[in-house]
Amino acid sequence: MIKRLATIALLMSATSVMAVDSPINGVVEPKCSIWTExxxxxxxxxxxxxxxxxxxGGVHASIRVDVAQADYYKTKFTHPNSFSSSPTLTDAVxxxxxxxxxxxxxxxxxxxxxxxVTYNNVTEFNMTLAGSTWFTVKSTASYGSTKALPAGxxxxxxxxxxxxx
Amino acid sequence: MYRQVAILLSFLFCTTLNAHxxxxxxxxxxxxxxxxxxxxxxxxxxxxxxxxxxxxxVFTDDWKSIPFASTSKVIKVGYNRRKLFEVYIRxxxxxxxxYICTESKVFKSKExxxxxxxxxxxxxxxxx
Numbered sequence: 001m002i003k004r005l006a007t008i009a010l011l012m013s014a015t016s017v018m019a020v021d022s023p024i025n026g027v028v029e030p031k032c033s034i035w036t037e038x039x040x041x042x043x044x045x046x047x048x049x050x051x052x053x054x055x056x057g058g059v060h061a062s063i064r065v066d067v068a069q070a071d072y073y074k075t076k077f078t079h080p081n082s083f084s085s086s087p088t089l090t091d092a093v094x095x096x097x098x099x100x101x102x103x104x105x106x107x108x109x110x111x112x113x114x115x116x117v118t119y120n121n122v123t124e125f126n127m128t129l130a131g132s133t134w135f136t137v138k139s140t141a142s143y144g145s146t147k148a149l150p151a152g153x154x155x156x157x158x159x160x161x162x163x164x165x
Numbered sequence: 166m167y168r169q170v171a172i173l174l175s176f177l178f179c180t181t182l183n184a185h186x187x188x189x190x191x192x193x194x195x196x197x198x199x200x201x202x203x204x205x206x207x208x209x210x211x212x213x214x215x216x217x218x219x220x221x222x223v224f225t226d227d228w229k230s231i232p233f234a235s236t237s238k239v240i241k242v243g244y245n246r247r248k249l250f251e252v253y254i255r256x257x258x259x260x261x262x263x264y265i266c267t268e269s270k271v272f273k274s275k276e277x278x279x280x281x282x283x284x285x286x287x288x289x290x291x292x293x
Contacts, residue, residue, distance in 0.1 A: 029188055029189060029190070030189075030190040030191070031186055031187075031190060032186070032187075032190070032285055033184045033186045033212075034184060034185045034186075034283040034284075034285065035183060035184045036183045036213065036281040036283065039278050039279060039280060039281055040278060040279035041278050041279075042278065042279070052279065061279050063281060066184075072190055073190070080279060084271075084273070084280065085273050137279070139279055155273070155278055155279070155280055156279050156280070157271065157279070157280050157281075157282055158279050158280065158281045158282070159282045159283075159284060160281055160283050160284070161283075161284040161285070161286065162283075162284070162285045162286070163264065163285075163286040164190045164191060164264075164286060164288035165288070
């Protein structure tokens with residue numbers, strides 16, 4: 001009898017301990033994250049040329065944009081049209097570049113590529129779906145038509161923007 | 166074997182990922198303790214290891230700069246740290262103020278690379 005009562009008392013005390021709540025709270029709000037997965041690297045295939053093309057020994061920049069809620073943001077990518085640091089250059093540099101949709105987290109995001117808007121060195125994408133999209137930014141610089149680039153380090157800036165609509 | 170390599174690669178990629186986040190997407194301006202000055206609170210999260218400083222900017226709808234006050238126009242945010250900051254805007258400017266942005270400040274590099282500057286803009290919620 002005493003053993004039964006002890007068991008019941010133990011069970012009651014055990015259940016009261018299990019009833020204690022330990023909530024984990026979280027808030028899902030519209031937000032945009034810009035992830036720089038790969039900084040681009042310039043290859044130097046010709047004396048006058050720097051390029052991020054893999055065939056030229058370079059690496060394209062890869063930027064991931066995560067959007068938590070659909071249709072709250074647009075993104076803008078500005079590919080370089082000048083060096084942010086370089087040796088002294090006495091001639092003009094001809095710049096080309098582009099931004100394309102790479103991998104997509106949701107299949108519908110593939111449509112971003114056809115719907116993109118390009119002006120000057122800027123490419124805009126309307127982020128109509130929630131999830132992750134990878135963008136590839138390409139850049140090429142040619143110095144003084146075919147003049148050899150002076151030796152030194154060259155850096156150019158890509159600007160990735162996420163703007164609430 | 167392939168699974169182990171895949172896990173190792175994904176771990177390596179994860180550790181090199183870098184992000185910039187700012188919330189809320191649609192901040193609301195409220196009367197501050199100073200008469201004629203409105204304020205909103207923003208939250209910045211820095212997961213970019215190579216970035217330590219972010220510039221705060223306020224713009225009109227057509228991207229013209231608007232005067233504002235904050236603890237500092239360039240704030241220092243450590244890696245994997247959140248920073249709460251307030252943006253004060255004058256009453257006469259609040260109808261024009263549309264975007265509050267933070268832009269990463271990139272240090273000069275000694276490599277032959279393209280650097281990525283990230284910029285996130287929230288849109289100020291105007292009263293109906």
